Amino acid sequence: MRRFRASLLILPAAALIFLFIVLPYVTVLVMSFRAPGANGEPYGPGFGLQGYAQFFDEGYYLWSLPQSLLLGIVTTFVCLVLAYPIALHIAGARRRWRGLLYGIVLSPLLIGIVIRSYGWTILLGNSGVINSTLRDLGLIQRPLPLMYNDFGVVLALSHVFLPFMVLPLLSALQSMDPAVKQAARSLGARPFTIFRRVTFPVSMPGVQTGCILVFVLAISSYVTPALVGGMRVKTTTLLVVDALIDQFQWPFGSAMALILAVSAGVIVLIFARLTAMKWN
Amino acid sequence: MRIGALFLGLFRLLVYTFLLAPLVIVVLASLNAGNFLTFPPQGLSLRWFWTFLENDVFIDAIVYSSILAAGATAVSLVIGTMAALYFVRHAKREAEIVRIGVLLPLILPEILTAIALLFFFYEIGIGTEYKIALFTGHVLMTLPFVFLNVTTSLQGRDDSIELAARTLGASRYTAFRRITLPLIAPGMATGGVFAFIISFDTFGISFILKGSGSAPLPIQLYDYLRFNFTPEAAAVSTVSIILTLVLVTLADLLFSRNSKA
Numbered sequence: 083m084r085r086f087r088a089s090l091l092i093l094p095a096a097a098l099i100f101l102f103i104v105l106p107y108v109t110v111l112v113m114s115f116r117a118p119g120a121n122g123e124p125y126g127p128g129f130g131l132q133g134y135a136q137f138f139d140e141g142y143y144l145w146s147l148p149q150s151l152l153l154g155i156v157t158t159f160v161c162l163v164l165a166y167p168i169a170l171h172i173a174g175a176r177r178r179w180r181g182l183l184y185g186i187v188l189s190p191l192l193i194g195i196v197i198r199s200y201g202w203t204i205l206l207g208n209s210g211v212i213n214s215t216l217r218d219l220g221l222i223q224r225p226l227p228l229m230y231n232d233f234g235v236v237l238a239l240s241h242v243f244l245p246f247m248v249l250p251l252l253s254a255l256q257s258m259d260p261a262v263k264q265a266a267r268s269l270g271a272r273p274f275t276i277f278r279r280v281t282f283p284v285s286m287p288g289v290q291t292g293c294i295l296v297f298v299l300a301i302s303s304y305v306t307p308a309l310v311g312g313m314r315v316k317t318t319t320l321l322v323v324d325a326l327i328d329q330f331q332w333p334f335g336s337a338m339a340l341i342l343a344v345s346a347g348v349i350v351l352i353f354a355r356l357t358a359m360k361w362n
Numbered sequence: 363m364r365i366g367a368l369f370l371g372l373f374r375l376l377v378y379t380f381l382l383a384p385l386v387i388v389v390l391a392s393l394n395a396g397n398f399l400t401f402p403p404q405g406l407s408l409r410w411f412w413t414f415l416e417n418d419v420f421i422d423a424i425v426y427s428s429i430l431a432a433g434a435t436a437v438s439l440v441i442g443t444m445a446a447l448y449f450v451r452h453a454k455r456e457a458e459i460v461r462i463g464v465l466l467p468l469i470l471p472e473i474l475t476a477i478a479l480l481f482f483f484y485e486i487g488i489g490t491e492y493k494i495a496l497f498t499g500h501v502l503m504t505l506p507f508v509f510l511n512v513t514t515s516l517q518g519r520d521d522s523i524e525l526a527a528r529t530l531g532a533s534r535y536t537a538f539r540r541i542t543l544p545l546i547a548p549g550m551a552t553g554g555v556f557a558f559i560i561s562f563d564t565f566g567i568s569f570i571l572k573g574s575g576s577a578p579l580p581i582q583l584y585d586y587l588r589f590n591f592t593p594e595a596a597a598v599s600t601v602s603i604i605l606t607l608v609l610v611t612l613a614d615l616l617f618s619r620n621s622k623a
Contacts, residue, residue, distance in 0.1 A: 092445055094445075103470070105482060183378075190385070204596070298471060303473075304473050304565070326570075
């Protein structure tokens with residue numbers, strides 16, 4: 083009776099997730115194997131592999147996949163390099179400062195992704211803040227191509243997802259006993275050796291979680307590549323939305339989305355395997 | 363060694379600047395008196411805020427987003443708090459499954475979840491009508507934040523106090539109201555604020571499931587930004603940033619008062 087009453091607590095959440103997450107994802111899987119529709123219908127009767135075939139037949143779609151994955155990997159790497167010193171800094175900061183620094187790191191999360199991407203377009207545009215300043219200083223004649231290319235997209239994506247790297251790193255670093263570091267120091271280890279032999283291995287679970295989070299978020303983001311890339315950087319996610327919403331080709335769009343998800347999953351697995359082997 | 367430390371300090375300063383720059387620049391751009399987003403600004407003025415206040419599209423979008431966020435937050439608060447109570451107090455072997463299950467909307471790519479919901483609602487014959495799909499999507503997106511915050515406020519707390527109250531003759535309802543609820547109230551408050559902000563800002567779900575008629579703020583802003591370059595969008599964004607700051611500050615005040623009591 084007690085068990086039964088308790089299980090009522092989880093019932094609404096379980097129903098919500100099953101009905102509106104599990105079943106819809108199954109629908110996507112089924113949709114990807116449906117036949118393409120004719121006369122403006124999103125899909126036709128019967129099943130087939132045409133959705134998958136179309137992706138592999140047309141270089142335009144096929145090539146977007148390695149490019150998107152590379153964009154995700156580079157963004158993840160940039161985030162890791164930027165986030166690590168910040169996480170170390172916050173973990174070692176005095177209590178008074180920690181709240182403020184924490185706030186700075188979290189602040190981008192609280193502002194919508196559209197606004198943040200928009201902020202980058204103001205900064206990076208041809209007559210944007212950076213180019214205007216450099217021109218007024220006489221350093222450049224023609225504006226630097228900062229936007230509408232991979233560089234701008236990676237920069238903006240790194241900003242948008244940096245908190246997702248800092249937070250896991252921080253929680254891993256804060257779980258470390260400061261006495262371990264002191265012990266290493268008193269035994270004569272140099273600061274870099276302490277970092278390499280003590281701090282970094284301890285932070286490894288945070289590195290793993292942060293990298294996986296940022297990679298998945300980056301390759302599936304839509305707004306930032308659309309606004310900062312100005313539709314000139316064609317990521318697979320942009321093509322998926324285009325196929326589904328604008329061209330109304332549901333089986334093809336679903337197949338493409340699943341191919342992207344499986345590819346991302348493979349990269350995540352390889353990454354998890356590699357990092358686990360080295361540090362455990 | 364000295365130079366290394368200096369270099370590291372400079373690098374950190376750069377990263378903090380990098381984090382704040384786009385937000386500061388949006389606020390500064392909204393005060394530009396010129397017709398275009400030029401830099402340096404052609405004088406300071408609040409004219410774009412007046413333009414925004416006279417533009418029904420953006421006002422409607424803010425009102426619409428607020429109602430949607432309030433509704434989604436209310437539903438998420440109930441379902442998420444119940445799930446958190448179950449997870450901390452009752453879940454045993456299935457705990458990990460419960461946690462991952464409730465966090466799925468956060469772990470899965472938002473745009474893919476949106477597409478999946480679109481197909482699902484289309485298959486059951488509702489489509490994007492009546493905003494049911496949109497509302498469901500917003501509840502899903504906000505649920506993990508309520509769950510995480512309430513779970514945190516419950517963990518490390520002994521449930522023997524509640525048992526003690528029950529042995530002393532308190533009814534199940536009284537024990538919940540007088541013991542459990544005050545314990546989880548800060549977690550619910552923080553989770554609720556997070557949920558509201560997430561719903562207010564979420565893009566993918568709204569973009570795919572908005573249907574016809576009025577659209578949430580991020581969608582209107584995105585549509586506007588694709589074709590316009592006036593500082594009006596910056597004024598709208600600034601208002602949205604200020605709203606968020608006010609909410610967070612309020613929650614912080616509420617939260618710190620609670621933890622003192």
